[in-house]
Amino acid sequence: MTHLTLNTLELYARHRRATLDWLLRSIEHGAGGSCAHFSIALGWSHPYPETTGYLIPTLLANHADLPELGLREHALACGRWLLSIQNADGSWNGGLHPCKGAPKPSVFNTGQILKGMLALHRAEAGPEFLNAASRGAEWLASRAAADGLWGGGDYRASQTPSYYTHVLWPMLDTWLETGERSVRDSVECGIATVVSRIRPNGVVAHWGFTDEPRAFTHTMAYALRGLLECSRILGAWDDIGARTVPALEKLLRRAELDGGRLAGEFDDDWRPKARYECLTGSVQTAINLLLWEHNEPDLRIVNAAAKLVDRVCSTQHLTHPLSGVRGAVAGSWPIWGRYMTLRYPNWAAKYHVDALARLSARIEREAESACASS
Amino acid sequence: MRIVLTAGFDRARNAVAIAELARRAGHTVAAVLVVRALRVRRVKQFVRQRGANGLLDAARRLVGGPPRETADSEVEALLVQESIAERSLSAWCRRNGVPLRAVTDLNAPTTVEHLRALRVDGVVYAGGGILRRPFLEAADGRVLNAHSGPLPDVRGMNACEWALLLGAPPAVTIHVIDEGIDTGGVLEIVPIAVERGDTLARLRGKCVVAGVRGLVRALGVLAGPLPRRAPAAASRRQCFTLAPVLRELLEQRLEARGGA
Numbered sequence: 001m002t003h004l005t006l007n008t009l010e011l012y013a014r015h016r017r018a019t020l021d022w023l024l025r026s027i028e029h030g031a032g033g034s035c036a037h038f039s040i041a042l043g044w045s046h047p048y049p050e051t052t053g054y055l056i057p058t059l060l061a062n063h064a065d066l067p068e069l070g071l072r073e074h075a076l077a078c079g080r081w082l083l084s085i086q087n088a089d090g091s092w093n094g095g096l097h098p099c100k101g102a103p104k105p106s107v108f109n110t111g112q113i114l115k116g117m118l119a120l121h122r123a124e125a126g127p128e129f130l131n132a133a134s135r136g137a138e139w140l141a142s143r144a145a146a147d148g149l150w151g152g153g154d155y156r157a158s159q160t161p162s163y164y165t166h167v168l169w170p171m172l173d174t175w176l177e178t179g180e181r182s183v184r185d186s187v188e189c190g191i192a193t194v195v196s197r198i199r200p201n202g203v204v205a206h207w208g209f210t211d212e213p214r215a216f217t218h219t220m221a222y223a224l225r226g227l228l229e230c231s232r233i234l235g236a237w238d239d240i241g242a243r244t245v246p247a248l249e250k251l252l253r254r255a256e257l258d259g260g261r262l263a264g265e266f267d268d269d270w271r272p273k274a275r276y277e278c279l280t281g282s283v284q285t286a287i288n289l290l291l292w293e294h295n296e297p298d299l300r301i302v303n304a305a306a307k308l309v310d311r312v313c314s315t316q317h318l319t320h321p322l323s324g325v326r327g328a329v330a331g332s333w334p335i336w337g338r339y340m341t342l343r344y345p346n347w348a349a350k351y352h353v354d355a356l357a358r359l360s361a362r363i364e365r366e367a368e369s370a371c372a373s374s
Numbered sequence: 375m376r377i378v379l380t381a382g383f384d385r386a387r388n389a390v391a392i393a394e395l396a397r398r399a400g401h402t403v404a405a406v407l408v409v410r411a412l413r414v415r416r417v418k419q420f421v422r423q424r425g426a427n428g429l430l431d432a433a434r435r436l437v438g439g440p441p442r443e444t445a446d447s448e449v450e451a452l453l454v455q456e457s458i459a460e461r462s463l464s465a466w467c468r469r470n471g472v473p474l475r476a477v478t479d480l481n482a483p484t485t486v487e488h489l490r491a492l493r494v495d496g497v498v499y500a501g502g503g504i505l506r507r508p509f510l511e512a513a514d515g516r517v518l519n520a521h522s523g524p525l526p527d528v529r530g531m532n533a534c535e536w537a538l539l540l541g542a543p544p545a546v547t548i549h550v551i552d553e554g555i556d557t558g559g560v561l562e563i564v565p566i567a568v569e570r571g572d573t574l575a576r577l578r579g580k581c582v583v584a585g586v587r588g589l590v591r592a593l594g595v596l597a598g599p600l601p602r603r604a605p606a607a608a609s610r611r612q613c614f615t616l617a618p619v620l621r622e623l624l625e626q627r628l629e630a631r632g633g634a
Contacts, residue, residue, distance in 0.1 A: 006626065008619035256614035298611060299539050299620060306617035363619055370627045 018327030032081035037343040038324035046096040053113030090135030111167030137174035141186040148189025162207040163219040165226020202246030213268040217281025252304040260311030276337025280348035283355040382501030389500035409502040448579025481506040496596035517551040520585025529556035530613035548588040559601030
């Protein structure tokens with residue numbers, strides 16, 4: 001069997017490496033965790049427990065391809081730091097670390113950190129990580145209301161935003177490991193609530209940060225990803241995953257018609273509400289498209305994902321003299337857009353690495369199947 | 375038949391070939407509508423969809439540059455084979471006394487009015503952008519197109535490439551244009567053979583040539599009722615321009631098949 005080599009895959013590998021290098025710099029400056037963002041004016045921020053948590057699976061997933069970067073060791077160090085700041089009740093606090101003002105346990109942040117704990121447990125880093133995840137998930141389940149979501153939470157809207165599916169997903173993933181029934185029951189209620197918010201045009205009501213009928217693609221993608229992942233874990237594509245398809249179809253079309261550019265915000269009728277792009281939302285959408293395509297194979301979906309990823313690659317500087325900019329992904333493009341204005345967030349870099357890895361793997365699979373059949 | 379021909383630019387060689395071959399087959403080209411290429415909105419949209427390289431390619435074609443290894447070389451070969459001397463619609467129109475109208479948009483009210491006034495049997499579409507309802511109504515729904523992929527399965531852009539990627543047999547479909555994207559009734563599906571040595575560019579060229587011949591062959595149908603849209607035609611997912619990574623993958627696949 002002949003292996004095909006594609007120049008574009010090599011380009012993706014260069015971008016992945018540069019972005020990982022940037023993420024490692026965010027950890028070097030993070031005093032235990034990964035800095036939330038870099039800004040040209042203010043430099044590196046304090047570390048962000050939430051995104052440090054979900055950065056861990058990214059580091060571990062890339063370890064085998066790039067062993068020289070010591071990604072596993074960095075992931076372990078981040079995990080230990082997160083263990084050190086876990087609250088006695090199993091939760092983690094919101095905001096950057098250390099907190100400004102009185103620390104407040106955060107539902108969303110706790111959910112994201114579970115992903116790191118689980119990934120370390122699955123990488124056989126030690127039993128303490130599953131224990132931490134289990135305590136976190138039980139805290140989340142104990143705080144959930146009858147609808148499976150969280151009243152009076154740490155969000156800016158009047159009710160739990162729909163992107164809290166991104167909390168339901170790691171809870172469910174934890175249940176896979178612990179078998180704790182109360183966690184799964186709570187998640188099922190939450191999923192049913194969010195699924196009931198899906199409108200005929202695919203919009204998931206309340207998927208923005210606020211009550212306004214508009215959302216960043218970042219939180220839209222969070223909401224859809226949570227549903228897609230819960231659907232995967234529960235083996236419930238028809239009941240949950242397929243419900244995201246109308247929204248994904250809209251996003252695919254938008255991305256295709258504009259060469260991979262996706263407006264940073266949309267309203268509830270899919271009207272673009274921004275002239276800038278929310279780059280993290282774009283690569284998160286690429287990941288969601290690939291998750292959808294995994295269930296309904298079609299290279300036309302991969303095509304849109306590739307254009308989104310290519311677009312974000314085109315905004316990256318791989319040789320910039322400033323190490324905080326080199327390999328970073330801006331919050332908005334142009335960088336003065338409304339989302340994370342003038343900053344390079346670590347979550348944009350994390351999702352870019354994830355999207356590049358997922359897309360490259362999909363293309364390699366396609367290339368290999370072609371080789372095998374030729 | 376008395377027809378109107380549309381084109382996206384004056385040096386569209388495929389449109390020249392259609393005009394001349396239709397004339398030789400005894401049809402009358404009542405007018406040619408050419409969309410003015412250099413409009414800011416059109417250029418902007420083009421760059422967004424196809425990138426700077428796509429724009430450079432288009433610029434080369436606009437100024438009538440020599441065909442390189444693209445679809446153009448196949449069409450050039452057709453022109454030579456058929457002894458067609460003209461390389462632009464304006465030259466062909468001058469030689470044959472056919473009025474050529476440069477328009478900003480085929481859907482503009484003045485263009486639509488002009489078409490209505492011509493009272494032709496139908497329109498042959500050889501480029502010029504998406505046709506909207508007023509234009510289609512002015513043509514009484516009698517607009518023919520050659521699509522470079524098998525319909526209804528592969529609709530949208532880069533259809534020849536998508537057919538290969540999706541494992542559909544490469545073909546050109548002669549069809550009626552309706553308000554959807556490549557959803558109108560099908561008149562003929564012309565298979566395109568993939569031969570040893572074929573590149574993507576050559577395959578695209580073969581499709582264009584098959585489309586030219588298919589459209590001229592189909593003109594007779596304008597005398598009678600036209601086929602309607604297949605019920606599920608619009609439910610097939612639309613294709614868009616290929617992302618570079620998939621284009622590269624496809625080119626290598628062709629090579630691995632024993633192509634170029």
